[in-house]
Amino acid sequence: MTQTALDSAPSGNGGSLDLTTCDREPIHIPGNIQPYGALLVLEPGTLRILQAANGTDAILRSAGSVVGATLADVLPPSVFAAVEQVEAATLAPGVTHLGTVRFAHDGGWRSYHAIAHRSAERIILEFEETVADEPGSFEDLYPHVREFLDSLQAVSSVQQLADMAAREVRRITGLDRALVYRFDEDWNGTVIAEDRNEALPSYLDLRFPASDIPAQARELYRLNRLRLIADANYVPVAIEPALDPSSRAPVNLSLSVLRSVSPVHLQYMRNMGTHASMSISLLRDGRLWGLISCHNAAPHRVPYHVRTACDFIGQILSLQLAAKEHASIAEQRHARRTISARLLGHMAAEDHFLDGLIKHGEDLLALTNAAGAAVVFGGTSALIGDTPEPAAVDRIISWLAEQRHDDDVFTTDNLAAAMPGAEALKDHASGLLAIAISQVHDSYVIWFRPEVIRTVSWGGDPRKRAEVEPDGLKLHPRTSFEVWKETVSLRSAPWHETEVEAATELRTAIVDIVLRRAEEMAGLSERLVAINKELEAFSYSVSHDLRAPFRHIVGYSQLLKNNEGPTLTERGHRYVDTIIESAISAGTLVDNLLSYSQMGRASMLPVSVDMNALTAEVIRKLDMEIGARTIEWKLGELAPARGDLTMIRLVLQNLISNAIKFTRDRNAAVIEIGCEPGQGENSYFVRDNGVGFDGAYVSKLFGVFQRLHRVEEFEGTGIGLANVRRIVERHGGRVWAEGQVDVGATISFVLPSGTE
Structure with missing residues (x-):
């Protein structure tokens, strides 16, 4: 982990250990604060003190002695006058800096930053002790920030932004190392930029597992953009009483600047060889993108206004990162929609629309940057580019049909982990992107990518370690951060979100074509059924009505031949025989036609x-x-x-x-x-x-x-x-x-x- 690491404390008692304990630890309610200040939990309206923690004797004699009193009763008049607007100030979301206040101490004075925020139905008022010779205000640091902003004009890539941010944050804070740490889709983190001196080793390009920053810790980083731990050996100060007298719940310290952290995390820092750390959250569209993570070999408290400047840099960097990535994604979307438009044109030009995809395979592959593709429709498969053998494609189709994904889109860069026996297909289909183009039949457009073997360098062995102690198994942070290399196989290059979007949009277009043609065929079928019924009724009526006249012709012709035979000439006999033969043939035809028409109507x-x-x-x-x-x-x-x-x-x-x-x-x-x-x-x-x-x-x-x-x-x-x-x-x-x-x-x- 490059950042503030495991900000949680699992309880490891008992004969077995749940290695997911860290993921569930309620780290937003630690019940303690760091010792360089004091914290008061106030009741809105009355400003009565419900809970308190005192890390310095300059403010309160003891936390317990002030619980139940009002803020005006506890603070010196000059301090109370500076913070009496606390209730109005904390109506806005987030943390509000109320100013710098002074407390008398041993014949002298100590200065503190007064900071307040809302926490549920309570007001949290914190006093953070100032650092000697710290800047008096954010304006003192603005020239540095302005220089950073001016430099952004020449930056064209995410990497350049990250390098510049790491350099500027370390320059402002004076810490030994500043890293920019980016999360992937699985919440593993990679150090993409670094600025440091020789006091701490380099972590550049190393990857750290998602377990280093559990889900609830990531949520805290999203809510509270800046986090400081000044001394990994600090002794936490308890909040008294531990529970709110009214709600009987611990106070939520998600936005607190003095919130204590897990002993496991502090041990993690010491194992890294760092005794001070600071993190700045980088957000993209409200989601945690990464962190600016800073470390120092010795204890070091970064002043409040310096942290404010770093937070400002973090926000600017977040906006720039989002803008760069949005621009890149927009460019990719435009390129793929251009290809998609060509494919739709190809489909429209063919009698069978899928021939437009098959005949223009280069565009079909370019749509998703795939090496191969298969178009499956009507029980047949057309293979394009680098694909598995037809029998293997048939197995993939059968497997996809069994999955029945609700969104009709399936994507993986590790088919072997999802489909039994897919290891044998790694050279052609380690990655798979498939869209279902029929709700009735097993019809798909499938894209394939081959295996890409790569080596990942981790910052130490990423696996969690459990060790036996007298009270049972306990989870310990790892002690080594030496490079630990892993060879990743059976995976393809991952599918980019714009590639999946392009495939999904193509599916929508194909389904629209299929549905439109199905509607046309349904309408045509209805007309054909009606016409067929009319023809059957007509043929039945005609054949039924014609039977009697033909029988009459045969009957009267035979009577003519039998009764008037002696008077007929030989030619007349031939004429009568021809009439009888033709009438019998016509009658047979009518009988057969009647049978044919009845056959379509019979149950x-x-x-x-x-x-x-x-x-x-x-x-x-x-x-x-x-x-x-x-x-x-x-x-x-x-x-x-x-x-x-x-x-x-x-x-x-x-x-x-x-x-x-x-x-x-x-x-x-x-x-x-x-x-x-x-x-x-x-x-x-x-x-x-x-x-x-x-x-x-x-x-x-x-x-x-x-x-x-x-x-x-x-x-x-x-x-x-x-x-x-x-x-x-x-x-x-x-x-x-x-x-x-x-x-x-x-x-x-x-x-x-x-x-x-």
Whole structure:
């Protein structure tokens, strides 16, 4: 630790030790003060003293003797006159310097800074003893501060700012060492700037663990920007009584300038070889960014106004750091949004918008400074740049799908710590940034970064040490701050916040495109459903109404031929036969069309269908079509299907009937019916060695009224296979065909599997 270190005191009694005790220690209510002053806890309105601590005999004879008295009763008239505005002054937030007051002491005088602030429902009044020959006011130090402000004009980087601040603070305070200490995202700290003499060693570029400054200590640094410990060997002075008489709670000293610190922290300082320290908090947007941490080998009390000047420098530095970082982030955001705009343009120019990302991989990688990327959509993955093998990417996708992150964005620079088995992917995917682009399917855009092995220099072994003492285990601050090096592996370069933002914004844009297209498709689907219903109703009405006229044509034509046959010429008989044949064909077409339209409207009753028995039944019923022909049947074992029995019967009837029809010119006709069972579904096929078809026209095979053979060669209406497709698709399956002219055809279809 480079700063004021562990500002907490764990209680280590018992047979075991909780190493997180420091994280929970209530260091804002220590119950003690440092001895170079006095503290009074006052009741607002009456200014009655409720609690007191006296570190010097020049102010109070004893703390206990003043409790219950009013401030006017205890202080000399001249001092009370200087601080009687204490209540009005402390209405504002923060700490107020009321001025310098003097107390008589041993025939002479001692000067103190009177400082006040609000703490809950109480007023805390502190008297801090002045230092000999200290500046009389902040104005005395302003030339130094003004010189620092003037120098800022020439500074262009965070590093230059930190170097200048460390140099200026040490010059003003006269301390042996001044460091600028920056926190990372895990609250580990790194010394990024240093100014020192030879009294203390250099800590420049060393890292210190987050445990050196626990969370509650960081919160105190955020609330109270400046902290001084003048002597690591001081004897703390107790506040009397320990609890507030009204609230029965210890007084909150978060903003106190005299607040005592943990004995563990004081031991930590002594282990570092420092006997005085001062810290100045550096904030960015209200969050602790880092510290200016100062140390001295010997005890040293930095005067109040000097600390005020240092606090002012710290505030200026905080503003400059924030401005520099905001400017840098703004520049990066602008660059990434420019890339994002190009990607959106690429996506808009493609029929399938994700092709815009895939075809412009260099922009996709530049968006997040990644080495590789994968675009996963619709069950397929497109890999760009340096990525793991496709099988490994599939494992990452499955793992991401299991995580189900609420924000649909996942980022890590240590995938091996998050995903089992990811160590093997370190050369390509130690770092991962992924965005989910679908709420329904496992679709992602994923960026990869390789492992970057680096050595981190710590200021001593960062691990906490527990030692056995007579009263049990106790946590001790480490005693060595020699450089302790650690090799960090299985980590990539960390993802910058602007890179994560750019990925998130791209996800928003993609999801907007998907949703917009989904809305368009939903609207189109609604229109298509309505149109389809109208067409079905129309086809049903037409086919139903046409059946009777065609039957009449056939009937009256046959009556004409039978009753008036002797009077008809041979040509007249041919005309009547043609009328009868055409009417019968048209009637068959109408019947098939009616069946097709009904198939889309009919309700389904799914049951387990014995496909072996159903196939045998269909073949028996088609025996009339076979006649005297000889057909070699090859019937495999057919797994049961689940579906509507009537509809599946129609599928087999159409396919087997077609096989019989298209093999009638074969001397040795062969028809094979088989099955390939699957997981949750079965694939069936009907294969023949008939006339086949040209594979170039396979897309027309399942269309309504589509025929690949002339009606003079093979009768038919061109509706049978269209009906097959409609039935199979209504069952959630699919159908396809393979064929070769004069070799044969195979029609395959998939249905859900059933049980016997």
